Amino acid sequence: MKDSDTSPLARIMTAREQGETVRVEMAVSGPLLGLFTLFGRGVAVDVRIGCSIQAMVCDQLGITPDYLADGIQTIFLDGWAVDGIDQAKAGVGSVLALSAAMPGLVGATMRRGGHYASLRGNITYSENEGACGEGAPGTILVKLFNQVARDLGMHFLARGVWVEGDRFADFIGAQSSGCIESMMLDGTPAATESLFESDWQDRAVLLSGIEK
Amino acid sequence: MDKILRIDMGAEGGPAVKIEPLGDYAGLGGRAMTSTVVAKEVPPLCHPLGSENKLIISPGLLAGSAAAISGRISVGCKSPLTGGIKEANSGGQGGQVMARLGYAAIILEGKPADDTLYKVVVNKDGATVSADNNLKGLGNYDLIDKARDEFGEKVACVSIGTAGEMKLSAASIAFTDMEQRPTRHAGRGGVGAVMGAKQVKLIVLDDAGMGMRKPADPEAFKAANKLFVEGLRGHAVTGQGLPAYGTNVLTNVLNEAGAYPTNNFSAGRFDGGDKISGEAQAELENTRGGEGSATHGCHRGCVIRCSGTFYDKDGKFVSKQPEYETVWSHGGNCGIDDLDTIATLDRMDDDYGVDTIEMGATIGVAMEAGLAEFGDAEAAIRLVKEVGTGSPLGRILGSGAAVTGQVFGVERVPVVKRQAMPAYDPRAVQGVAVTYATTPMGADHTAGYAVTANILGVGGNVDPLKPEGQVELSRNLQIATAAIDATGFCLFIAFAILDQPETFQAMLDLVGAFTGSPLTGDDVTALGQSILDNERDFNARAGFTAKDDRLPEYFKNEALPPHNVTFQVSDEELDQVFNW
Numbered sequence: 017m018k019d020s021d022t023s024p025l026a027r028i029m030t031a032r033e034q035g036e037t038v039r040v041e042m043a044v045s046g047p048l049l050g051l052f053t054l055f056g057r058g059v060a061v062d063v064r065i066g067c068s069i070q071a072m073v074c075d076q077l078g079i080t081p082d083y084l085a086d087g088i089q090t091i092f093l094d095g096w097a098v099d100g101i102d103q104a105k106a107g108v109g110s111v112l113a114l115s116a117a118m119p120g121l122v123g124a125t126m127r128r129g130g131h132y133a134s135l136r137g138n139i140t141y142s143e144n145e146g147a148c149g150e151g152a153p154g155t156i157l158v159k160l161f162n163q164v165a166r167d168l169g170m171h172f173l174a175r176g177v178w179v180e181g182d183r184f185a186d187f188i189g190a191q192s193s194g195c196i197e198s199m200m201l202d203g204t205p206a207a208t209e210s211l212f213e214s215d216w217q218d219r220a221v222l223l224s225g226i227e228k
Numbered sequence: 229m230d231k232i233l234r235i236d237m238g239a240e241g242g243p244a245v246k247i248e249p250l251g252d253y254a255g256l257g258g259r260a261m262t263s264t265v266v267a268k269e270v271p272p273l274c275h276p277l278g279s280e281n282k283l284i285i286s287p288g289l290l291a292g293s294a295a296a297i298s299g300r301i302s303v304g305c306k307s308p309l310t311g312g313i314k315e316a317n318s319g320g321q322g323g324q325v326m327a328r329l330g331y332a333a334i335i336l337e338g339k340p341a342d343d344t345l346y347k348v349v350v351n352k353d354g355a356t357v358s359a360d361n362n363l364k365g366l367g368n369y370d371l372i373d374k375a376r377d378e379f380g381e382k383v384a385c386v387s388i389g390t391a392g393e394m395k396l397s398a399a400s401i402a403f404t405d406m407e408q409r410p411t412r413h414a415g416r417g418g419v420g421a422v423m424g425a426k427q428v429k430l431i432v433l434d435d436a437g438m439g440m441r442k443p444a445d446p447e448a449f450k451a452a453n454k455l456f457v458e459g460l461r462g463h464a465v466t467g468q469g470l471p472a473y474g475t476n477v478l479t480n481v482l483n484e485a486g487a488y489p490t491n492n493f494s495a496g497r498f499d500g501g502d503k504i505s506g507e508a509q510a511e512l513e514n515t516r517g518g519e520g521s522a523t524h525g526c527h528r529g530c531v532i533r534c535s536g537t538f539y540d541k542d543g544k545f546v547s548k549q550p551e552y553e554t555v556w557s558h559g560g561n562c563g564i565d566d567l568d569t570i571a572t573l574d575r576m577d578d579d580y581g582v583d584t585i586e587m588g589a590t591i592g593v594a595m596e597a598g599l600a601e602f603g604d605a606e607a608a609i610r611l612v613k614e615v616g617t618g619s620p621l622g623r624i625l626g627s628g629a630a631v632t633g634q635v636f637g638v639e640r641v642p643v644v645k646r647q648a649m650p651a652y653d654p655r656a657v658q659g660v661a662v663t664y665a666t667t668p669m670g671a672d673h674t675a676g677y678a679v680t681a682n683i684l685g686v687g688g689n690v691d692p693l694k695p696e697g698q699v700e701l702s703r704n705l706q707i708a709t710a711a712i713d714a715t716g717f718c719l720f721i722a723f724a725i726l727d728q729p730e731t732f733q734a735m736l737d738l739v740g741a742f743t744g745s746p747l748t749g750d751d752v753t754a755l756g757q758s759i760l761d762n763e764r765d766f767n768a769r770a771g772f773t774a775k776d777d778r779l780p781e782y783f784k785n786e787a788l789p790p791h792n793v794t795f796q797v798s799d800e801e802l803d804q805v806f807n808w
Binding site for chain 2: 050053056057096119123138161162165
């Protein structure tokens, strides 16, 4: 099996194409465990492609320009380190990873527009790397790391994200009792325990959550 | 720190202790001290395990004072792993306690005539060396338990495990932490083997009755320290990222960049990276709870507290929180995505006293050789166990990646000057690889780590947008790092200093107020260059040439997925790094 076949986005899109989807809505009252792992691997988000990373993050994903400027110091698009967020554009199937500033020399090296950016010159995003349409609908994989996951995890859940079924099962299994107050499965109330009995392999879950 | 403790282990009639004034070594600390002594006193062509080699232990210049995060300690010698000069750096309590005892250096020289094992006790009354063969064969943890029974809970210990006794080239020297556990190590280059060759198993540092070191200008020192601490705590990296997630916070980012060496440097991305990331590690530690779980200092006076404590699912202590390099070396580099396994391997490394980077890289090479499958956690534990027991296979593995690759006929051996590379693939982060290739230490990620180079004014302003800046940046970083390694400051202060001019100024003021001499950018450059000049001169006299400042050939020929990049910095460019 090719790597692209096992990537989170490929698995999610395959499940969606085959209609193997479930909609899960949660109301939560405490800190969710497993958010870092969920967002570290990546969640799929439906967007309109063809705009800059800056516009996508702020206008479509609802992140404030101030947070983008101060809180998101390290950005990767399809694995390439991004310096110019007003120029880089995500295409269909792109992977957008957002991180805070990182420690150490290599952390400094990866920082966007940082003094040490030339040390990773051959993995720096250039305009030719991305494939873009103009405002067309598309799905991208968003990864949130470290403090960014902590700050924006619930923001993305409120918006709704697509996750791999087996990763959703891991996520639900990691929750401590009581932090999920209620849950709806395809619009029908469901007990958290009942989810453990389902087979989530090869399914895509549209997961949303709000804090009560 | 106005004296040197010199112990001749080979003196007639048994080890001889001499306490000397600093003499020519006045004003030196940390790496400046260790590298100067090695360059001046150790014959470059001597055998690293022979009587002519010396082991130098030296706290940083500000250690033992109230200056925040200044307790790092350096260990230097001729390295049995590289054959060149070595400075290995550690946290733990040793730096603070030794500095309060007034010693700028402990120098172990000579070699006993028989196989007696010794312990050294240093306190306010002086130093004693006594034979103690009961310590033979003890791992670091049992050894420190024994030391605690004899000397109490407040002493700091410097020790070797079984790997050091066996004089294996990956052997480390352990420094006890705040809980008196042997979790902090001067890991790189086989410094533990040199201590083993001197037949010193344990050094006990007891600062009872000694006070904190006093600054030349107490008021200015206090004011600068306050601003320095505020700056560190207020910065996103040193005040949030590192305390919350530890150094392992780098895993997700390096993995995403395709720069995370996977399965013995055969790929740049590890599918299980999210499971062993700093974020996952911190969440696991916080869920399990326990004293100092996800946020903890490695020595008193640390205000960043990027370490932690790893407990198993039943709440039993396993090890300190494994660092990024350890999680990588035993994790992604070996295809292992289980944090409990990695923490177990970290504990074993600390107990046997081996460098976690060298050990993980070696297991990766062994896996490539077919001794185990990538991803086989049980096999990895079994192989490291071989090192602790001293089996023939264990002695090969404990001699490092280069020897293991040679013995098993592996071409892909990620070493420079026979020292294993840390957790950044040189093909993806080429500027860092310039430092890997050229540092006198062998592949070492911390040799060019001080991202303060530009603001310290080292080397002037380099245009970071020009590709050719890589060589200049590496040069400047190596100079700045060598200088900071002399102060005892942890290199992680760099981010706050980089971003906040007032924190940078506070650090300069802190050093100036302590020593009584203001520190300037020119001073930093001169100190760093002089350390590197000494080190390179020693290596040249030991037989090193420009050909040793190279990466293994396969980094130029094998493209690294996912970006399919190769190392492209030319030999001619590498040869320019030390032109000043």
